[in-house]
Amino acid sequence: MHRTTQTSRRAPGDSPQRHGRPRARRRTRALVGSLSVAALVTSSAIALGAAGAASAAPGTLLSQGALTEASSSESGGLGPRFAVDGDRSTRWASSPGDDQWFRVDLGDSFALDTVVLDWEAAYGRAFTIQVSDDATTWTTAATVTAGTGGLQTLDVDATGRYVQLVGTQRATGYGYSLYELQVFGDGTPVEVPETPVFDDEVTHHEFQANCSFSHFEKDDPIVFPGQPGASHLHTFVGNRSTDAFSTPESLFASTDSTCTVPQDHSAYWFPALYRGDTPIAPDIPMTIYYKSGIDDYTQVVPFPAGLEFVAGDMMATVDSFRTAPGAVEGWECGEISKSWSIPDHCDPGSQLNLRYQSPSCWDGKHLTPGAASHMGHGTHMAYPVAGQCPMTHPVAVPMLEFKIAWPVSGDMSDVRLASGSDQSWHYDFVNAWEPKVLAALVEQCINGGLQCNPRGYDLYKPHRGTVLDEDFNLVG
Secondary structure: OOOEEEOEEOOOOOOOOOOOOOOOOOOOOEEOOEOOOOEEOOOOOEEEOOOOOEEEOOOEEOOOOOEEEEOOOOOHHHOHHHHOOOEOOOOEEOOOOOOEEEEEEEEEEEEEEEEEEEEOOOOEEEEEEEEEOOOOOOEEEEEEOOOOOOEEEEEEEEEEEEEEEEEEEEOOOOOOEEEEEEEEEOOOOOOOOOOOOOOOOOOOOEEEOOEOEEEEEOOOOOOOOOOOOOOOOEEEEEEOOOOOOOOHHHHHHOOOEOEOOOOEOOEEEEEOEEEOOEEEOOOOOEEEEEEOOOOOHHHOOOOOOOOEEEEEOOOOOHHHHHOOOOEEEEEEEOOEEEEOOOOOEEOOOOOEEEEEEOOOEEOOOOOOHHHHHHOOOOOOEEOOEOOEOOOOOOEEOOEEEEEEEEOOOEEOOOEEEOOEOOOOOEEEEEOOEOHHHHHHHHHHHHOOOOEEOOOOOOOOOHHHOOOEOOOOOEOO
C-alpha cells in the first residue's frame, strides 16, 4: 500500500515541524489555499500555518483554477471545478456509488511530487491517484486502501498533465466529497516531443470543401425539424435536397450536391442576405475550409456520421460578435476588414465577405444540439481553450471556416441579414460525408500538415500525393 499521511490536530500557535529525509527536489513552499483547519503533518511535505493556511514543500501548486471533469456531481453547485477554486466553503460531491472519479487538467506536463486531499465528511476508504500525459493511458502514482478522511497528503513521483482520483470504496453511504484537491510539483513544464513535421515545414493543416449556391428556403432541419417555413430565409449550399424534413440519413442517400467533391452529401446553410427585399445568391463557390482548431493537428479525427451543429449566435451584440471565438475577420469588402457590422459602403465591383469559424471540440456523446441540451449537458460542441480541447469536450474534430462572398457593393445601407442584426450571423451543418473519403482527407491534409485543395492535393508539396484522383475516386 502506498504511504499516506493523515494530519493530526494541533493547538493554535504550535509550530509545524517537517520530519524525515529531505527530498532530492527542493522547491519553494506553496500555499495550499484558505483552509480553515489547523493541522500538524508528520512525515509529510504539508503543514498548516498559524494563519489557517497550509503550505507544501517541496512543490508549486499547479491545480488551482485548472480545468476539471468528474464522473458525476450531486448537483450543479457541487461540480468538480469547486474542488480546485482555493475556497474551502465550496466543494465537489459525487453521486452515491463506489466507482467514481475526479480529474484535473494541469495544462502542461509537470514533474509531480505531492497530492493533497481535503475531504469533507464523505471521504474515500479506497482509491488510487493516477497520472497521464494524454488522458488515455494512465499510470498509478498512489494507492490507498484504508483512508480515514480529513486532510490527506500523498507523496507521488510521476510526470503528467492529467491527474485523477479514482474511487473504489466509499467510507459513508454518500458519494465522495472534496473541499479541495491540490497537485504540487515542479512549476516548469516538462518538455515533450515536438509535433512531427513529416518531411516538410508545416504551415497549414487544412483542405477545402468548396460548395456553390443551391437554393433559398425558410427551413431549418436542426432548429425547426419537420416544420417547413418556420424559420427566416436561409441560403443553402451543398446538398440540394435539404429542407425541413432532412435527416442525416436522407442527406446521405441523396447524391445531388453542389460541392466540388461528390462524396460530400453534407448540408450547409446560413441566413440569407437581402438587398432591399431581394435575397442575394452567392455567385461563386463558397470556400469552406476544414482545418485544425487545436495546436496538435495530428489529433484531429473525422466528424462522426450524422453530427449536427450551429456556429454563431443570433442574439450576439457588436461586442460579443467581435470577441466571439469564431469571428475571424468579421465583415470584409475592398480594403475593409474586421468590421463587426456590414460596412456602409464597399468599393464598387468588390464583394461583401464574411469569415467565421465553428467550434471544433465534441463531447464524444451527442450528435445534435438538442440531444445534449435535453440530457442536461449544455451543448455538445465547444471551442478549444488555449489550443486544446476542454476536458468536457475531449474529441477534436475539423474546424469549419466559412468564407462567404456576396456580389453586392457600393451603397450598402439597404443590405441586411434575414436573421436580424448584422451580428446575428450563424451557420448550420449536418455531416453526410462518405466516411472513407472524409477520413482520408483528414488524415492526409489536417493530420499531415498540408494545404490541400478539395481533392486532398497540396500544390506546394506535390510529392505528398493526393487523396482523390481527377475523377474524384479514392487513390490507392
